[in-house]
Amino acid sequence: MAANGRPGRSASVKDVAALAHVSLGTVSNVLNRPDRVSAATRERVERAMTALGFVRNESARQLRTGLSSTLAYVMLDAGNPFFTDVARGIETAAEQHDLTVVLCNSDNRADRERSHLAMLEERRFRGVLVTPVDPDSPLLEQIAGRGTPVVIVDRTRDDDRFCSVAVDDVLGGRTAVEHLVDRGHRRVAFLGGPDNIGQVRDRLQGARDAWAEAGLPPDDLTVLRTDSLDVASGREAAERLLGQPSSRRPTAAFCINDLVALGVLQQTMRAGVSVPDDLALVGYDDIAFAAAAAVPLSSVRQPRELLGARAAALALAESEDRDHRHQQLLFTPELVARASSLG
Amino acid sequence: MAANGRPGRSASVKDVAALAHVSLGTVSNVLNRPDRVSAATRERVERAMTALGFVRNESARQLRTGLSSTLAYVMLDAGNPFFTDVARGIETAAEQHDLTVVLCNSDNRADRERSHLAMLEERRFRGVLVTPVDPDSPLLEQIAGRGTPVVIVDRTRDDDRFCSVAVDDVLGGRTAVEHLVDRGHRRVAFLGGPDNIGQVRDRLQGARDAWAEAGLPPDDLTVLRTDSLDVASGREAAERLLGQPSSRRPTAAFCINDLVALGVLQQTMRAGVSVPDDLALVGYDDIAFAAAAAVPLSSVRQPRELLGARAAALALAESEDRDHRHQQLLFTPELVARASSLG
DNA sequence: CTCGTTGCGTGAAACGTTTCATAATGTGAG
DNA sequence: CTCACATTATGAAACGTTTCACGCAACGAG
Known part of the structure; x- marks a missing residue:
């Protein structure tokens, strides 16, 4: 609990390992496969972690594993309640799979949409959901080409190069x-x-x-x-x-x-x-x-919420299935x- | 431009270096200090980059540099237009400093706020702005303790451990x-x-x-x-x-x-x-x-927008100033x- | 007593970038 | 012709994780 006051570099697994008198690998095991570690050492390591205020560095983890556990939704206009409701659906679905969601607002501007998509591409998210200002933006195909699932929300495209959810x-x-x-x-x-x-x-x-x-x-x-x-x-x-x-x-x-x-x-x-x-x-x-x-x-x-939830599910499915076939879902308005x- | 169809691992600096017949370091220089590279090689490297569809891996970059260029705003309720307007102010200010902003919606739920803050802490963002469900959450101090600027938006706290912006x-x-x-x-x-x-x-x-x-x-x-x-x-x-x-x-x-x-x-x-x-x-x-x-x-x-803009500016200032003094800004309603x- | 097995722990390698000290080359002055 | 110096390019080290092939004991069975 000792929230070390110094703003210096925060504790790493190495520091934890040193304090707990175990090796790097053991600390990692405590983090990722606690069952492979004896109760005694596990406890010792955990004590060291709280003593140092250890928080895993997600950048390093993602670099090593190539995996991310966050989904992004690039929304057309955060000021329109329609889209915040879609976002809520996404969040609810994501929560059930232990994913977190970040929202990006393009505010109806193509340039801002571009900068968000570029940022997301560099960060290799688990999936990118987007209601595009510009449905034909090449960035969308580029991101998908890199292996990140892209789901088009509330827009239709003629091709079947992405999953999409929309309403008739x-x-x-x-x-x-x-x-x-x-x-x-x-x-x-x-x-x-x-x-x-x-x-x-x-x-x-x-x-x-x-x-x-x-x-x-x-x-x-x-x-x-x-x-x-x-x-x-x-x-x-x-x-x-x-x-x-x-x-x-x-x-x-x-x-x-x-x-x-x-x-x-x-x-x-x-x-x-x-x-x-x-x-x-x-x-x-x-x-x-x-x-x-x-x-x-x-x-x-x-x-609205269903739209978001299904979009999230599609992204997740695509990220998990080895050979995935894109789906275009069309819902019925009422x-x-x-x-x-x-x- | 050749958007390589294979979903396999995407190109790294190493691949670019190989294709352009230069070393790793040179590619990095093209990316970060183009003036230190002769025009001829720079062009050769750039051609290789587009040929391979190279996109910088932000995780690796951040791991190495410890720097991030994105700000997060954890908003209380994305369905309330008040907060989306605050968010717009943040985005506008951030844009001027070439930062991108991601939004997290806690939807009035303390547990969701916690999971967002935990995620943000692991990702070491440039700054975290938050309108807290729970202004006394220990996570806020914990994040700040790690050196990430935390700015409280539209809430006041009695202490001066964070920057904050609020209205009287x-x-x-x-x-x-x-x-x-x-x-x-x-x-x-x-x-x-x-x-x-x-x-x-x-x-x-x-x-x-x-x-x-x-x-x-x-x-x-x-x-x-x-x-x-x-x-x-x-x-x-x-x-x-x-x-x-x-x-x-x-x-x-x-x-x-x-x-x-x-x-x-x-x-x-x-x-x-x-x-x-x-x-x-x-x-x-x-x-x-x-x-x-x-x-x-x-x-x-x-x-509203001013509130957001100033909050972003405070976070930025705190992240840049070596020795920073927290400020509590209070605006006047009308x-x-x-x-x-x-x- | 030996041998396969099981349970725990180890340490090196790898992920993709940036940085930094250094090497190689070219240039102009003396 | 040499020396100092600027200009470019290089390659190794480091960031903090995770993984994986191994050791090492202890143990029960034969």
Whole structure:
């Protein structure tokens, strides 16, 4: 317990061995295969360890064994509760396998994503999970090429060079719009963008599929583009929406995610327009703030924690299996109907 | 560029040296002191490096040099936007010094905090920033004792054994209540808990100070305890508040943070009680969702990103200065008045 | 008494880097 | 032509672990 005050070099196995009058190898055995050591010496070594405040140097260990016991998740935006929930799922799964998880936030910036991936590659983690800003970054293949499992989270790629977990966004879009059509809406707006995000395209696709199958005129499903996926974009889009003459204005809006939907909700209430009577609203993700909104928000729920948990499991499996086959998991979203779309 | 397909051991300096027909040391010089190497050989070595897909092994480097270039932030709750904003501040500051940051989420659990700290100690990071679940954890002193700078973020400790950054919570509580008194409120509720959190005690203390200085009867500042600091607790506390006969009911509530305030707001609107006319509301933290609420929320803003940035700077300074004196930084909160407290 | 076995402990080698003292070569001054 | 000196490159040592092939006793069986 003697937390040696001097900031000098901290104790190594060598120091412990000297103090306990045993060899290096024995100390290592106490650490890694305690059963191969007699009770008496084990105890002596352990006493020496606490006396010196010995803490194993993970760099040396990893250098020698080539093994790491930590997983990394490079998240797209730590400020979006969706991703922190995914992270929670990863952590829970990792915990069950005695792995620790570190989080890296690329904050929607490709350069920061690059620097994180480069750092992770140099450190040879057990596995790298990533929701990429740039799904085509060569660094991803490079890391995988070095033997580190890479799992793509919440994004799809056309190839099968990585494991991935994602949610069926086409189906999610379809589900949302089917719900609105069921509730009797005949003029609906899709609020989302930018278009270069695959999920935006997929959800819109699903929305259009449902609309067409209901036999409704394509022009009555209007699309309002947003610049990004946050609350401010929602407010801004709502202004455009509410600017339309109420005779032609959509009676419902399907928003690309809950942040946008919350922005719309706020702007709508401010304008004295009633939700859901004058405008029904469906969001996407079902983050905790959705249920807690002024008018509880209907939303297409993604199994966020499950997504993370399965991603972690895939990385682990890949790191253990000698000959591993990549898997692409696709989960099913589920509509949670609340007051914002129920009359 | 030849991303060697074989998953076998990846290239080392030795391999590069062999391919470039130079010695180990020269490769290392190319990496670390390129000016000490002639242009011709440097280029030859660099070609060999890309040909082999060489990536420096950080474990070996760190083992040899004892230096690390990454900072860790152990955050209390990644789901609370307050902490992700602090993290953003850390990342921005770190980036300017070419350090990378990893985030660890203790998710309000002491055991997870312990396992993260243990992992960080074994990895000998450049610095450890932490908003502790348990500010008295012996692991903190242990890590610091080993020579790793430890900075306590958004918590205060009585001693000066660490650097710390925090915000003056007594002043914050005082500011909130002064504002409400100024607006004419004579019956006010404080919503917050549990009491074992220092910040809860401090903000309540400030609230009471302001109340007393205004010469108002102590009993008219009522305290409603909450079990935690989330939206659900806010809803629950609001129910208790609204259950009181309106003649005696407080006309304003000061909430321990914005999540609680959002819960109160939601429950209040649902009950048909008007904010701010029937109940004024002030939150704390000024997270992004506060301004975006159905009724924009007044809040006591903490300089979140600044907090993070200064914490990172302190860690860095401590890691560089030979003889370093710990500093305790205390920032000043600032009231942001919005519709929820303005008639 | 001998021999295989079992239980414990040993010490050297290896992981991939950086550093440092030293060697080899070229250059310009005297 | 020699000497001092700068410029480059070299190779061994070291960082702190883990592993592995061996010793060494003690022991029970034959």
